Amino acid sequence: MTRLLRAEALRLRTARSYWLLAAGAFALIVGWVAPTAAATSLTPGTSPARATLAIAGLAQTVALIAGVLSVTGEFRHKTITSAALITPRRTPLLAAKLVTLAAAGLVFGLAVTGTATAIALPLLAARHILTGISGTQAAAIIAGGGIATALFAAIGVGFGAIIRNQTGAIIAALAVLYVAEPLLGYIPHLGTAVQQYGLGGLAAATTHTTGFPASAHLLGQPAAALVLAGYATIALLTGAALLKRRDITT
């Protein structure tokens, strides 16, 4: 397993696409958070600080896509063949990818959320907007950002193993996140469950930031992180089972 982790870390480090994706997402988030913090107005019933920091949630979407890319890229570039030849046991192969992408996601999530917090809170304070976020709460937001991003990357790895077609897997992931969950949220009774257990609601709860209305019923931070970890485990086990069963013909 050590050698597999070393190989995966090397794979990640030597592929330009991940660095570009991370740098692009970082620039996008910072470039979005700063003007928002400078211009946001007080709306009753919402926390301007938490709504501003919710922008950093883009890190989770990016991590989900990076996780998907890490597996589907192997099929797209046909490198899955050499990977499976060197490591015929496909479950450890996928597990190594999951651990590596989750570790990278943790670092990326901490960096993005930390930077966003360091920019947004002083800007809001300078405008005499009460953030209502203590030092401990800021730490919880940053830690939550790291954990949520790590878990989204892990879910992406499993998802990529289930849907091996790169474009198909990315579209499907975005469809769940931005179309299916919001639409299902409108259905009475079901809506609350979707907010609580859907990826969007779990990300908001884990990061302790929210784009959701204050009336939304979200899980607590630890509970939401545990549910996300459960989803990552299910995605990994399903992906590994399919990877084992399916022939590698390309």
Next chain:
Amino acid sequence: MTATSSTQGSGPVARHAPAAGRRPPATAGPAIQVAGLRKKFGRMVAVDDVSFTVSYGRITGFLGPNGAGKTTTLRMILGLIQPDAGTAAIAGKRYANLASPAQTVGALLDAAAHPGRTGQGHLRVLAAAAGLPSSRDAQLLERVGLADAARRRVGGYSLGMRQRLGLAAALLGDPAVLILDEPANGLDPQGIRWLRDLLRSLAAEGRAVLVSSHILAEAAQTVDDIVVISRGQTIAQAPLTELLATRPGVTLEDIYLELTGTPEGGPS
């Protein structure tokens, strides 16, 4: 195994002894033993009944028309495709059960590498996964003639260069068994000459080399044994010299076309 004759045993052509004792066979048994392999994709029978053996110290040419099932057979030997029936063993074991696969078998299947990675980077990732030191990459890139392109991205490589990189990857673990699917693809005449010499030297070191090919004139100059499959079935296995000795002046091409050309298929 109706029309096949094993290269082992007491045929008229003696088995080559591995030269210079650099790599004696791990066991007395065959390097690769394939028995009754069968695979269906949906309704299409890709491989119906393929059986053959590959010996150490020899180059075995795996010949057959397009769609005969060569690539599917090679992928079944390598554990990438699960057969519906039959077995394939390398040094007596299923691929999945090999203790250190990269050090036992080297394979070139589709010469694929991530286009954004350098040739050297590609080998380093594979070496790390196989638990091998990364120090071998320079030496291997030298052996396949890619030393000058080591730090260039694979996306800029020609097909021939990717084949060479694939061969370097196959040799990474210094394996005693090599399985190469159409390695001459994309190589220029110099490259084909170089490949022939490389395969000869690998066999002379005592390694077993199984190489699929379409190019019969090339195969005739390179291989020691041939296995011919058609419509998913083995239709011949014999040492090349034995086949050529059946009639004066007969060529590998004549024999191949006789074996594969008739609609009934198979020799009488």
